[in-house]
Amino acid sequence: MTVINAVPDSPQTIRDSYLAMTRRKRLYSGIMLLIFVILFVSGFRIAEDRNAGGFLDGIGQIFDFPAAMISEAAEKAANLPGHIIDVLPALVETVNIAAVSTLIGCLAGVMLALLATRGLAPWPRLTGMFRRVSDILRAVPEIVVALVLIFVLGGGPVPAAIAIALHTAGAMGKLFSEVNENADLKPLDGLASVGASWGQRMWLGVIPQVAPNYFSYGLMRFEINIRASAILGFVGAGGIGYELKNAMTFGQGKLDEAAGIFLVLFVTIVAFDQLSSLIRNRLTYGGA
Amino acid sequence: MAATAVMREDTLARFRGKRIQAFAIPALILLYLGYIVFAFDLPGLMSRARLDNAVILLSDAVSHKVHVTRDNRRGTIEASIEGSRRMVFDDSQRPDWVEIDGETARIALPMGHAVLYDGPTVIYDHPDYGQIRIRSDDGIQLDLPGDTVPEWINASNTRVSITTEAGRLSMTRSRTETLRYFPGWELFVFDLSSPFWGMSAGEVASTVLWGERIDPARSNLALMISNIWYNNIWQHGEVFWALTETVLMAFLGTFGAAIVALPLAFLAAGNFAPSRAIRFVVRRVFDFVRGVDALIFTIILSRAFGPGPMTGALAILTTDTGTFGKMFSEALENVDEKQIEGVRSTGASTVQGYRFGVIPQVMPVLLSQVLYLFESNTRSATIIGAIVGGGIGLLLTQAIQTTADWEKVSYYIILVVLMVIAMDTLSGWLRRKLIKGEG
Numbered sequence: 001m002t003v004i005n006a007v008p009d010s011p012q013t014i015r016d017s018y019l020a021m022t023r024r025k026r027l028y029s030g031i032m033l034l035i036f037v038i039l040f041v042s043g044f045r046i047a048e049d050r051n052a053g054g055f056l057d058g059i060g061q062i063f064d065f066p067a068a069m070i071s072e073a074a075e076k077a078a079n080l081p082g083h084i085i086d087v088l089p090a091l092v093e094t095v096n097i098a099a100v101s102t103l104i105g106c107l108a109g110v111m112l113a114l115l116a117t118r119g120l121a122p123w124p125r126l127t128g129m130f131r132r133v134s135d136i137l138r139a140v141p142e143i144v145v146a147l148v149l150i151f152v153l154g155g156g157p158v159p160a161a162i163a164i165a166l167h168t169a170g171a172m173g174k175l176f177s178e179v180n181e182n183a184d185l186k187p188l189d190g191l192a193s194v195g196a197s198w199g200q201r202m203w204l205g206v207i208p209q210v211a212p213n214y215f216s217y218g219l220m221r222f223e224i225n226i227r228a229s230a231i232l233g234f235v236g237a238g239g240i241g242y243e244l245k246n247a248m249t250f251g252q253g254k255l256d257e258a259a260g261i262f263l264v265l266f267v268t269i270v271a272f273d274q275l276s277s278l279i280r281n282r283l284t285y286g287g288a
Numbered sequence: 289m290a291a292t293a294v295m296r297e298d299t300l301a302r303f304r305g306k307r308i309q310a311f312a313i314p315a316l317i318l319l320y321l322g323y324i325v326f327a328f329d330l331p332g333l334m335s336r337a338r339l340d341n342a343v344i345l346l347s348d349a350v351s352h353k354v355h356v357t358r359d360n361r362r363g364t365i366e367a368s369i370e371g372s373r374r375m376v377f378d379d380s381q382r383p384d385w386v387e388i389d390g391e392t393a394r395i396a397l398p399m400g401h402a403v404l405y406d407g408p409t410v411i412y413d414h415p416d417y418g419q420i421r422i423r424s425d426d427g428i429q430l431d432l433p434g435d436t437v438p439e440w441i442n443a444s445n446t447r448v449s450i451t452t453e454a455g456r457l458s459m460t461r462s463r464t465e466t467l468r469y470f471p472g473w474e475l476f477v478f479d480l481s482s483p484f485w486g487m488s489a490g491e492v493a494s495t496v497l498w499g500e501r502i503d504p505a506r507s508n509l510a511l512m513i514s515n516i517w518y519n520n521i522w523q524h525g526e527v528f529w530a531l532t533e534t535v536l537m538a539f540l541g542t543f544g545a546a547i548v549a550l551p552l553a554f555l556a557a558g559n560f561a562p563s564r565a566i567r568f569v570v571r572r573v574f575d576f577v578r579g580v581d582a583l584i585f586t587i588i589l590s591r592a593f594g595p596g597p598m599t600g601a602l603a604i605l606t607t608d609t610g611t612f613g614k615m616f617s618e619a620l621e622n623v624d625e626k627q628i629e630g631v632r633s634t635g636a637s638t639v640q641g642y643r644f645g646v647i648p649q650v651m652p653v654l655l656s657q658v659l660y661l662f663e664s665n666t667r668s669a670t671i672i673g674a675i676v677g678g679g680i681g682l683l684l685t686q687a688i689q690t691t692a693d694w695e696k697v698s699y700y701i702i703l704v705v706l707m708v709i710a711m712d713t714l715s716g717w718l719r720r721k722l723i724k725g726e727g
Binding site for chain 1: 317320321324327328329330333336337338339341342345529532533536537539540543544575578579580581582583584587588589591592593594595596597598599601667670671674675678681684685688697701704705708709712
């Protein structure tokens with residue numbers, strides 16, 4: 001027997017308990033905010049303390065280097081087109097690294113995702129294991145794999161491509177398996193009833209459903225990978241990052257070359273971002 | 289009827305198109321990969337690849353070696369780990385398979401192999417082959433039991449090296465060196481200068497709990513912790529600071545960017561922007577900042593602030609301001625106007641309307657984006673650290689570039705992976721806690 005309290009609480013009690021609750025909530029939010037501010041400020045002071053130059057000293061100098069670069073580039077403006085042409089092969093290499101690693105990483109990611117999605121996997125017991133595999137691939141930063149491979153394979157585009165491909169495979173494995181979870185399983189039943197093998201069921205039943213999503217994620221990854229491949233070039237893998245590092249180490253006198261590379265890199269990144277968002281929009285809102 | 293025929297033709301044409309597509313796309317991919325094989329010079333790579341480096345890397349990552357070295361000019365003999373000056377055994381610490389007695393040294397290798405240093409003469413005793421004598425006085429003379437030189441001995445006038453499954457002996461004019469391999473990482477907890485070195489875990493525990501004070505100035509526990517923290521070889525303290533720096537870069541960069549981007553996002557969102565011109569300018573600024581890329585910011589900022597974690601944090605902050613600005617303004621454009629109207633109807637000012645009408649709506653979305661990027665920035669901070677010279681990224685690149693400390697490289701890699709997994713877990717936990725509103 002439940003006893004229902006027939007007498008309703010008076011408005012006063014309701015009001016008091018509501019205000020008490022609000023106060024408590026405010027207190028908690030206040031404490032959390034305070035903890036965050038303390039962490040942030042003390043963290044910043046530690047970081048500043050361990051930095052070579054202080055924040056206030058450096059803030060005035062932020063534009064010194066870009067200014068020096070721009071003025072040197074303006075002085076030798078005639079050389080700029082030449083520098084840009086010189087750096088084009090390196091740019092092609094950087095874009096190739098990104099493209100190959102996105103392609104291979106996405107293909108591996110598709111496999112990982114199919115093996116890791118419950119309901120689709122050929123070995124349902126191993127789904128957990130394949131999930132862990134893509135978690136670990138995702139967790140290893142590209143630079144680690146790249147540096148180790150540079151030691152074994154020598155410098156050049158291949159270590160960077162392998163490193164980015166591995167990371168992409170992990171990241172895509174996770175994203176794609178989330179996409180797969182929303183796939184309709186009825187076509188699979190239909191295919192299974194006519195005796196299709198696992199590969200045929202996936203290729204004819206799942207892939208057509210999820211391909212647009214895969215493609216859109218793949219394009220976004222390509223944008224990320226162009227940036228990653230430029231950065232890895234800076235630590236020793238080939239491409240435009242490597243050229244940039246060389247131009248930077250020479251410093252004064254070579255700054256116009258660095259400016260050219262900055263420009264090329266910026267234009268490339270923006271161009272590929274725009275291109276990919278254009279394609280993705282057409283995919284989402286139905287083009288052809 | 290005609291309509292059906294047209295439809296049939298149309299359908300068949302589409303089928304043909306699909307069929308061509310089904311072959312054309314894989315064919316294009318293959319063609320591109322074929323081009324890459326030559327563009328990246330894969331055939332040449334096979335010849336340039338240093339597989340011996342890979343073997344060194346793998347074996348060194350899981351084992352260490354003890355060197356017994358004779359300086360052939362001075363005649364001194366000493367035993368050390370990895371041949372490092374900082375890891376030389378003194379007389380009481382030397383392992384029992386090495387006996388050094390003035391000019392002579394007896395070294396027992398596994399599987400019945402043994403080496404004897406007797407002044408300038410070295411005798412390698414191979415149980416299946418016999419005694420190999422090497423003398424260094426005028427050049428190096430090799431004296432073998434057989435007539436032919438076996439393939440595991442590499443000899444010239446200036447250098448002899450013997451590599452067997454039990455160890456390695458090399459001799460030049462200036463030094464004689466025997467290497468014995470052991471599994472595991474050496475001196476990981478205590479270095480040779482620590483009084484705890486060589487004790488088993490149980491002995492360490494009992495010394496800490498009940499033993500007499502080794503250092504009268506402080507307790508054994510404090511001594512043990514300080515010995516581990518300041519371990520001369522593995523530098524646990526330094527490594528800890530490096531990890532902290534990396535996480536700090538990601539934390540400051542991500543949350544700093546969120547703080548900067550939030551007010552700017554209001555200016556860039558269609559429904560809040562005070563004027564179209566401001567909105568246009570702010571949006572282009574976001575696009576520019578995102579386009580310029582972390583690499584370029586890192587370089588420019590390290591010119592201004594010098595190397596260190598703050599520079600890395602500022603580079604992440606700048607790049608992510610663009611990303612967050614775009615994401616936040618999109619989230620703000622999707623808010624429900626009714627709630628703002630409701631708050632306004634109670635007489636709230638514009639700012640109060642934002643605070644109580646807008647922020648509660650968008651907060652969960654924004655926080656989840658911030659936390660998501662925090663995790664991925666932990667990885668970026670490793671790379672940026674390698675460029676700006678801070679954090680675990682720097683230690684890692686340094687360790688790889690010296691090409692000697694592969695055990696340290698593997699240690700750092702494990703730490704980086706654990707750090708990223710920990711940040712992933714933390715950000716997932718916070719997301720659930722803050723957004724689904726438990727607690």
